[in-house]
Amino acid sequence: MSDREVLAQLRAELGDALDTTDASLEAARADKSGHASTGRPLAVVHARTVSDVQATLRIASGTGTPVVTRGAGTGLAGGANAGPGEIALSLRAMDRILEVRPDDLLAVVEPGILNADLNRALAEHGLWWAPDPASRDISTVGGNIATGAGGLLCAKYGVVRDAVLGVDLVLADGRLLRLGHRTVKGVTGLDLTSLVIGSEGILGVVVGATLKLRRLTRGAVCTIAATFTDVGTAASACSAVTAAGLQPAIMELLDAASLAAIHDLLGLATPTPGEAHVTVQTDGVAAAADAAAIATVLEAAGGRVAVSTDPTEGERLLAIRRSMHPAMARLGTTLIEDVSVPRSALAAMFTRIAEIERRYGLVIPTVAHAGDGNLHPNFIFDGPDVPAVIWEAADELFHAALDLGGTLTGEHGIGALKRRWLADELGDDQWELQRQIARVFDPQGILNPGKVFAT
Amino acid sequence: MSDREVLAQLRAELGDALDTTDASLEAARADKSGHASTGRPLAVVHARTVSDVQATLRIASGTGTPVVTRGAGTGLAGGANAGPGEIALSLRAMDRILEVRPDDLLAVVEPGILNADLNRALAEHGLWWAPDPASRDISTVGGNIATGAGGLLCAKYGVVRDAVLGVDLVLADGRLLRLGHRTVKGVTGLDLTSLVIGSEGILGVVVGATLKLRRLTRGAVCTIAATFTDVGTAASACSAVTAAGLQPAIMELLDAASLAAIHDLLGLATPTPGEAHVTVQTDGVAAAADAAAIATVLEAAGGRVAVSTDPTEGERLLAIRRSMHPAMARLGTTLIEDVSVPRSALAAMFTRIAEIERRYGLVIPTVAHAGDGNLHPNFIFDGPDVPAVIWEAADELFHAALDLGGTLTGEHGIGALKRRWLADELGDDQWELQRQIARVFDPQGILNPGKVFAT
Numbered sequence: 033m034s035d036r037e038v039l040a041q042l043r044a045e046l047g048d049a050l051d052t053t054d055a056s057l058e059a060a061r062a063d064k065s066g067h068a069s070t071g072r073p074l075a076v077v078h079a080r081t082v083s084d085v086q087a088t089l090r091i092a093s094g095t096g097t098p099v100v101t102r103g104a105g106t107g108l109a110g111g112a113n114a115g116p117g118e119i120a121l122s123l124r125a126m127d128r129i130l131e132v133r134p135d136d137l138l139a140v141v142e143p144g145i146l147n148a149d150l151n152r153a154l155a156e157h158g159l160w161w162a163p164d165p166a167s168r169d170i171s172t173v174g175g176n177i178a179t180g181a182g183g184l185l186c187a188k189y190g191v192v193r194d195a196v197l198g199v200d201l202v203l204a205d206g207r208l209l210r211l212g213h214r215t216v217k218g219v220t221g222l223d224l225t226s227l228v229i230g231s232e233g234i235l236g237v238v239v240g241a242t243l244k245l246r247r248l249t250r251g252a253v254c255t256i257a258a259t260f261t262d263v264g265t266a267a268s269a270c271s272a273v274t275a276a277g278l279q280p281a282i283m284e285l286l287d288a289a290s291l292a293a294i295h296d297l298l299g300l301a302t303p304t305p306g307e308a309h310v311t312v313q314t315d316g317v318a319a320a321a322d323a324a325a326i327a328t329v330l331e332a333a334g335g336r337v338a339v340s341t342d343p344t345e346g347e348r349l350l351a352i353r354r355s356m357h358p359a360m361a362r363l364g365t366t367l368i369e370d371v372s373v374p375r376s377a378l379a380a381m382f383t384r385i386a387e388i389e390r391r392y393g394l395v396i397p398t399v400a401h402a403g404d405g406n407l408h409p410n411f412i413f414d415g416p417d418v419p420a421v422i423w424e425a426a427d428e429l430f431h432a433a434l435d436l437g438g439t440l441t442g443e444h445g446i447g448a449l450k451r452r453w454l455a456d457e458l459g460d461d462q463w464e465l466q467r468q469i470a471r472v473f474d475p476q477g478i479l480n481p482g483k484v485f486a487t
Numbered sequence: 488m489s490d491r492e493v494l495a496q497l498r499a500e501l502g503d504a505l506d507t508t509d510a511s512l513e514a515a516r517a518d519k520s521g522h523a524s525t526g527r528p529l530a531v532v533h534a535r536t537v538s539d540v541q542a543t544l545r546i547a548s549g550t551g552t553p554v555v556t557r558g559a560g561t562g563l564a565g566g567a568n569a570g571p572g573e574i575a576l577s578l579r580a581m582d583r584i585l586e587v588r589p590d591d592l593l594a595v596v597e598p599g600i601l602n603a604d605l606n607r608a609l610a611e612h613g614l615w616w617a618p619d620p621a622s623r624d625i626s627t628v629g630g631n632i633a634t635g636a637g638g639l640l641c642a643k644y645g646v647v648r649d650a651v652l653g654v655d656l657v658l659a660d661g662r663l664l665r666l667g668h669r670t671v672k673g674v675t676g677l678d679l680t681s682l683v684i685g686s687e688g689i690l691g692v693v694v695g696a697t698l699k700l701r702r703l704t705r706g707a708v709c710t711i712a713a714t715f716t717d718v719g720t721a722a723s724a725c726s727a728v729t730a731a732g733l734q735p736a737i738m739e740l741l742d743a744a745s746l747a748a749i750h751d752l753l754g755l756a757t758p759t760p761g762e763a764h765v766t767v768q769t770d771g772v773a774a775a776a777d778a779a780a781i782a783t784v785l786e787a788a789g790g791r792v793a794v795s796t797d798p799t800e801g802e803r804l805l806a807i808r809r810s811m812h813p814a815m816a817r818l819g820t821t822l823i824e825d826v827s828v829p830r831s832a833l834a835a836m837f838t839r840i841a842e843i844e845r846r847y848g849l850v851i852p853t854v855a856h857a858g859d860g861n862l863h864p865n866f867i868f869d870g871p872d873v874p875a876v877i878w879e880a881a882d883e884l885f886h887a888a889l890d891l892g893g894t895l896t897g898e899h900g901i902g903a904l905k906r907r908w909l910a911d912e913l914g915d916d917q918w919e920l921q922r923q924i925a926r927v928f929d930p931q932g933i934l935n936p937g938k939v940f941a942t
Contacts, residue, residue: 135830135831136729136830182672190645209914209916210914215828215859216641216827217641217860217861217898218896219685219896219899219900220894220896220912220913221917222921222925223648223681223685224682224921227677227678230678231677247734271590275590318773372671375591376588376591404670405670406672438668439668439670442671442674444674454676458675458676459665461664465658466676468927469679470677472927
């Protein structure tokens with residue numbers, strides 16, 4: 033069927049929700065990875081209701097037209113980038129909170145709500161949803177679910193999969209399924225809710241989610257700032273905190289290159305060359321005792337340590353960490369990588385990164401969610417396209433993580449950018465099995481084709 | 488192929504691991520549900536190694552012979568019961584702890600280890616694995632994973648799915664897949680680990696698991712005993728605890744019929760007719776403050792409340808709860824049901840149970856994991872087979888739970904006993920989709936056929 037006929041069907045069914053303006057089509061090509069599709073999609077559908085999503089998918093399956101689901105477009109793996117001949121299905125306008133139940137510790141929401149907006153609304157009930165991506169002010173709950181995103185609080189408060197009870201899923205043919213439960217426990221058949229979390233738009237379109245909430249944490253927050261002579265010592269110190277049986281809410285590590293770029297951005301004094309920085313927050317009723325114990329471990333591991341109970345000072349210290357992305361953006365185009373390793377292997381992974389830097393003559397500023405072993409090495413280059421040498425270095429990075437018992441991607445997903453490495457981690461048998469499972473949901477292969485699985 | 492030829496192949500490959508003694512074949516017909524298969528299976532294979540499992544499955548797939556995987560046989564839904572023409576594959580002898588990593592908060596274990604044995608070994612490292620089924624002394628980690636079992640601590644410490652990082656899975660054709668990660672975060676492709684958890688032996692055979700551990704909880708444990716004039720008041724009081732933002736480690740409710748039977752078993756004074764009992768434990772550094780706050784809520788809701796910080800008294804109170812199964816066994820054959828509802832609906836569910844009792848002239852002693860909304864109504868009858876009237880009453884029970892936003896099974900699974908209700912909860916579309924996914928793993932349908940999905 034011609035593009036014109038597909039557009040005519042979409043317009044007839046969806047009216048104003050159909051958007052074919054140049055600016056919208058151009059925006060739908062890219063996410064925050066820096067990567068863009070080869071050209072503009074056919075159309076953007078701004079779904080307002082579940083029915084809009086179902087209508088779009090019925091037309092897509094009837095005409096064999098690919099559909100790329102998008103939220104706020106803040107992904108870092110190109111997973112939501114739409115290209116020629118594809119419909120970009122935006123759920124950003126479906127942003128309502130349908131239900132908040134403090135007595136059942138759950139909320140039912142539409143996927144387009146921003147993470148930070150949700151938590152602002154929940155705070156009025158004394159509640160919060162724990163997944164806390166660094167992008168929380170600009171990223172959606174649906175995108176969080178689609179990528180299985182992580183964030184800063186995972187070691188203590190869990191990942192997205194631990195915080196979703198159920199999802200409403202529109203299949204490729206437009207049928208609506210309600211997966212999961214409203215209960216704490218539920219084991220009826222296969223856990224399709226968990227299968228959908230992190231599936232990056234290849235199984236269906238998440239149009240609603242039942243979220244598992246927590247009570248807001250009681251007590252003051254304590255913040256620890258620790259400086260180390262080098263990143264290896266800092267990484268070992270973070271591993272020692274976990275090994276000592278202590279559990280920070282947040283433990284972030286900035287290497288020297290990251291620190292230098294951020295200080296430059298913020299107009300702070302130039303840090304001592306080579307030094308690395310660790311920022312820790314503890315919370316809950318034992319926050320002060322935990323902070324004291326963690327400070328002792330960090331000092332014994334070679335850190336110069338300061339503990340603060342002042343919330344303003346805590347925010348100032350974390351703001352340095354949160355300035356990583358803008359600081360990198362000033363250096364050039366950035367490919368933000370996302371390997372994760374067992375927590376004991378953090379220093380070993382930094383050693384491997386240093387080797388890659390030397391071998392390729394690169395500087396790879398790296399920040400780590402050190403409490404859970406997730407590292408974000410940043411490759412910096414000029415121009416829009418990732419140079420071949422960067423991909424070669426990234427290839428070594430991925431295999432180093434796998435060697436250490438880790439993974440290609442802790443929280444950003446495979447998307448378009450890592451699909452050629454997926455089988456390296458899964459093995460061919462599992463890769464093929466996963467592909468067949470996706471085909472059960474989407475026999476025609478119209479949902480986000482070319483993403484996750486290399487074609 | 489004839490049974491004799493299948494046995495000859497198994498004997499040639501597995502030698503002493505093959506068991507065709509009458510006692511073993513008879514034992515493999517049943518679990519703790521009271522339900523048994525229609526006759527003895529072909530053989531029991533006592534796998535000692537992953538290779539034994541792979542060899543068994545290669546022969547099974549080559550000959551089209553069904554395989555029913557078993558652990559300790561403590562299931563409550565008939566999911567591990569093996570019948571005529573089937574191979575019972577026991578993993579109970581694969582019970583080694585392969586690795587404990589306090590620094591990475593993980594352990595790698597074989598599936599046959601008992602839950603309690605694992606936690607005894609982990610305690611030496613100051614660690615524990617949170618899933619805590621009431622059967623922990625006699626049930627295996629593999630069975631826990633296969634059923635997605637819950638237990639007493641789920642509201643505070645999560646369900647099995649939150650506590651498993653990866654599983655090693657032997658497919659129906661004997662291939663071994665390594666699913667999941669050793670890292671806190673990991674989003675490479677579809678989350679097949681979560682799909683396998685709770686899949687009741689229909690996707691493959693779990694031969695190893697990487698478990699996510701916790702540090703042993705610090706601080707004393709406080710125990711609260713509360714008595715209420717009736718079960719509805721007790722249930723409302725439990726809901727009020729959750730609604731007040733308090734989080735017990737354990738909150739168990741016993742109705743009057745349960746309490747009477749247990750007191751009779753233990754030789755305790757006969758309880759006042761109609762009274763219901765709630766036992767709460769708090770733990771962690773705020774245990775005492777939490778206990779005081781919970782006691783206040785329970786008193787305001789009508790309870791007569793006593794708080795104890797004596798561990799012996801705490802154990803004595805919980806022992807009453809743990810005597811539920813033996814107390815029921817003295818009354819007759821028991822069908823232990825397992826519905827779960829949102830926590831706010833606990834009292835409403837007890838009302839529905841009372842209506843069913845009246846309508847069918849039954850007494851249905853019921854205990855509830857009141858912290859998470861999971862109820863275990865016990866149907867008592869004479870003889871080995873569930874009478875039709877009991878299934879009619881159970882049918883009403885299941886639909887009452889669904890009406891209240893709940894589920895057929897919180898933690899025991901579908902197995903053989905609930906398969907005819909599965910589509911009532913999932914809907915026909917999702918039921919069919921789940922069945923197709925299982926077929927991707929097991930195209931011949933030799934893995935636990937007739938379980939989960941009604942044929």
